[in-house]
Amino acid sequence: MAAVEHAAEHAPSANEYILHHLTFLSNKQAKGIVDFSVINWDSVFFSVVLAILFGGSFYIAARKAKITSGVPRGFQAFVELLVEFIDNSVKETFHGTTKLIAPLALTIFAWVFLFNSMDLLPVDLLPAVAHKVGVEHLKVVPSTDVNVTFALSLTVFVLIIYYSIKMKGLGGFVSEFTMQPFSSSNPVVKVLLIPANLILEIVPFIARPISLSLRLFGNLFAGEMIFLLLALLTLSGFGQLASVGGWLGVIAHVLLGLVWAIFHILVITLQAFIFMVLTVIYLAMAHEHH
Amino acid sequence: MENIANIQGMTVLAVGIIFGLGALGTAIGFGILGGRFLEGAARQPELTPMLQTKMFIVAALVDAVAMIGIGFALFFTFANPFLAAVSGGAG
Numbered sequence: 001m002a003a004v005e006h007a008a009e010h011a012p013s014a015n016e017y018i019l020h021h022l023t024f025l026s027n028k029q030a031k032g033i034v035d036f037s038v039i040n041w042d043s044v045f046f047s048v049v050l051a052i053l054f055g056g057s058f059y060i061a062a063r064k065a066k067i068t069s070g071v072p073r074g075f076q077a078f079v080e081l082l083v084e085f086i087d088n089s090v091k092e093t094f095h096g097t098t099k100l101i102a103p104l105a106l107t108i109f110a111w112v113f114l115f116n117s118m119d120l121l122p123v124d125l126l127p128a129v130a131h132k133v134g135v136e137h138l139k140v141v142p143s144t145d146v147n148v149t150f151a152l153s154l155t156v157f158v159l160i161i162y163y164s165i166k167m168k169g170l171g172g173f174v175s176e177f178t179m180q181p182f183s184s185s186n187p188v189v190k191v192l193l194i195p196a197n198l199i200l201e202i203v204p205f206i207a208r209p210i211s212l213s214l215r216l217f218g219n220l221f222a223g224e225m226i227f228l229l230l231a232l233l234t235l236s237g238f239g240q241l242a243s244v245g246g247w248l249g250v251i252a253h254v255l256l257g258l259v260w261a262i263f264h265i266l267v268i269t270l271q272a273f274i275f276m277v278l279t280v281i282y283l284a285m286a287h288e289h290h
Numbered sequence: 291m292e293n294i295a296n297i298q299g300m301t302v303l304a305v306g307i308i309f310g311l312g313a314l315g316t317a318i319g320f321g322i323l324g325g326r327f328l329e330g331a332a333r334q335p336e337l338t339p340m341l342q343t344k345m346f347i348v349a350a351l352v353d354a355v356a357m358i359g360i361g362f363a364l365f366f367t368f369a370n371p372f373l374a375a376v377s378g379g380a381g
Binding site for chain 1: 346347349350351353354355357358359360361362364368369371
């Protein structure tokens with residue numbers, strides 16, 4: 001958890017250090033708030049690596065589950081526990097027949113959990129290794145990238161719309177926005193109420209994917225920021241050990257870092273669980289008929 | 291120069307307000323949530339595990355907008371877009 005001095009450079013100032021750690025490894029500078037030609041290579045790399053890690057290990061465990069008989073041990077037992085947990089969670093909320101939902105929930109939970117758990121690595125560990133290889137910036141937690149969290153939530157949004165239309169038909173989908181919550185039997189009044197219904201229905205409909213992604217982003221960004229601010233306590237590297245104040249900084253960093261990391265373990269799991277539960281709830285709502 | 295100092299001062303105030311109001315709302319919300327959970331668990335102790343799961347779900351929802359606010363507030367602190375607009379990136 002100690003900060004490593006940048007090799008062959010001056011010790012960075014606090015602001016420089018934080019800004020350096022908040023910069024993505026991207027192909028170009030973003031021009032304005034929304035720039036779709038920017039790719040954050042570090043987020044892409046870690047997302048893909050974690051996906052392969054998750055997919056590969058769970059596939060191997062599933063293979064073993066078919067072959068072995070008797071009590072499962074070790075990693076296979078853990079995988080079976082997790083699958084059973086997700087199965088029970090999904091069964092509580094989702095009462096439809098779509099086979100995609102439970103595997104989707106498992107993927108979202110495990111993948112987001114792996115994203116978030118990258119935050120527990122020491123802040124400078126992987127960036128220092130990358131620096132030796134010549135890579136200037138590296139952000140290792142994909143869920144601190146708004147693009148990643150929005151990618152997840154917009155995919156869920158597309159699935160919500162797809163299943164809404166599939167289960168209720170296009171007419172049913174449109175009537176969900178125009179006939180609720182104010183309804184009437186008089187057709188003229190129905191048409192008059194459409195604008196009010198539209199506003200009252202579209203706002204929560206759009207707010208769901210946005211809040212889903214920003215909730216995850218905000219929690220993880222704040223967690224990472226606190227780790228960075230704690231790292232400022234040992235910014236001068238090993239030279240700090242020469243003075244009493246330096247020693248205090250080191251001890252404070254280790255203790256506070258430990259406390260925050262332990263609390264962060266709860267946040268990590270909770271945010272992954274929440275993302276999964278809300279996805280299942282939204283998809284269940286998309287399936288239900290009125 | 292004065293413009294930059296003005297924007298920085300205003301941003302600091304804004305960040306403080308975001309953090310403060312978010313913390314206020316979250317604290318009151320969690321207090322009510324936790325209180326109801328304890329009441330429910332005291333009435334029917336056999337329901338405690340189920341209620342606890344639901345409590346965590348609602349807790350994350352209560353937390354959400356405050357966290358979004360914190361995310362934005364930290365963004366304003368370290369990569370202030372208002373500053374960038376005025377001074378072309380100097381900060």
